[in-house]
Amino acid sequence: MKNAPIDYKRWYDAADSRVSTRRFGGAPEADELERLELLAAALAGDGIRIKIAASTPKLFSGLMARSIKNAAYAALLVGKDGSPNVRAGYKGEALVLEATAMGLATCWIAGTVNRREARGIAALEEGESLLGVIAVGKPEQPLERIPDGERKRKPLEKLVQSEKGASLADILPWQNTALKCARIAPSAMNMQPWRFACAKDVICMVASGIFDKSAELDLGIAMLHIDLGAAVGGVRGSWGVDGAVWVFSVADADA
Ligand SMILES: Cc1cc2nc3c(=O)[nH]c(=O)nc-3n(C[C@H](O)[C@H](O)[C@H](O)COP(=O)(O)O)c2cc1C
Numbered sequence: 001m002k003n004a005p006i007d008y009k010r011w012y013d014a015a016d017s018r019v020s021t022r023r024f025g026g027a028p029e030a031d032e033l034e035r036l037e038l039l040a041a042a043l044a045g046d047g048i049r050i051k052i053a054a055s056t057p058k059l060f061s062g063l064m065a066r067s068i069k070n071a072a073y074a075a076l077l078v079g080k081d082g083s084p085n086v087r088a089g090y091k092g093e094a095l096v097l098e099a100t101a102m103g104l105a106t107c108w109i110a111g112t113v114n115r116r117e118a119r120g121i122a123a124l125e126e127g128e129s130l131l132g133v134i135a136v137g138k139p140e141q142p143l144e145r146i147p148d149g150e151r152k153r154k155p156l157e158k159l160v161q162s163e164k165g166a167s168l169a170d171i172l173p174w175q176n177t178a179l180k181c182a183r184i185a186p187s188a189m190n191m192q193p194w195r196f197a198c199a200k201d202v203i204c205m206v207a208s209g210i211f212d213k214s215a216e217l218d219l220g221i222a223m224l225h226i227d228l229g230a231a232v233g234g235v236r237g238s239w240g241v242d243g244a245v246w247v248f249s250v251a252d253a254d255a
Pocket of ligand 1: 132
């Protein structure tokens with residue numbers, strides 16, 4: 001997304017230890033909250049704002065929300081009506097990865113939250129809606145790098161659609177780094193609803209399955225992971241959309 005402050009290497013490294021935490025170990029320190037609030041302010045734009053707020057007893061209570069324990073804070077993603085959820089996904093994941101880099105625990109929440117309470121905390125204005133919630137707090141145990149094999153994810157071969165006769169071996173090293181980073185991204189119910197295809201100087205992404213609001217968030221999250229992996233692989237680019245296909249194009253590829 002244009003103008004978003006992206007800490008490529010720091011967040012790329014953080015992606016390796018990010019995991020959805022549902023039992024938290026306490027509240028972030030004041031300086032950690034300040035840093036998250038500064039980032040939230042810097043990420044605001046494109047019709048999206050992020051409010052960081054102390055959790056209330058009701059926010060993660062009730063039948064749907066029982067699985068989230070002791071989350072002291074929440075980041076609430078708010079969009080002006082009509083703002084694409086992909087942008088909220090991208091910006092929310094930036095916040096998640098910065099929190100992870102600081103050693104904090106997070107969990108994206110689409111369903112297991114009291115939405116009425118969340119809307120109240122976010123103080124929605126006319127024409128705004130709640131797009132997502134991220135629980136934030138201290139982990140019970142320090143975060144650690146999660147080895148690739150320990151993540152429940154589809155193999156890259158299933159996520160990358162190859163032309164007939166082409167294989168993963170044909171993709172460029174920067175594309176490989178970007179796709180591996182996208183593969184470990186979080187997604188609602190771990191559906192991993194993204195499929196990729198590579199060509200020279202581009203990575204294309206389409207949604208697989210139902211393209212609902214959650215899947216839109218998931219796509220935005222994967223877009224940030226692609227940006228991070230590509231940058232660490234030595235390539236910067238930008239996203240465009242062509243119908244239902246999101247296209248990451250290498251900057252100045254023809255220059
Ligand atoms: C948009 C989105 C919504 C999610 N909603 C919930 C939720 O409502 N409740 C929950 O416990 N986890 C939720 N998750 C967390 C996913 O279940 C989790 O990311 C996925 O299982 C992969 O596990 P990991 O994040 O530990 O790698 C959500 C994740 C995303 C990206």
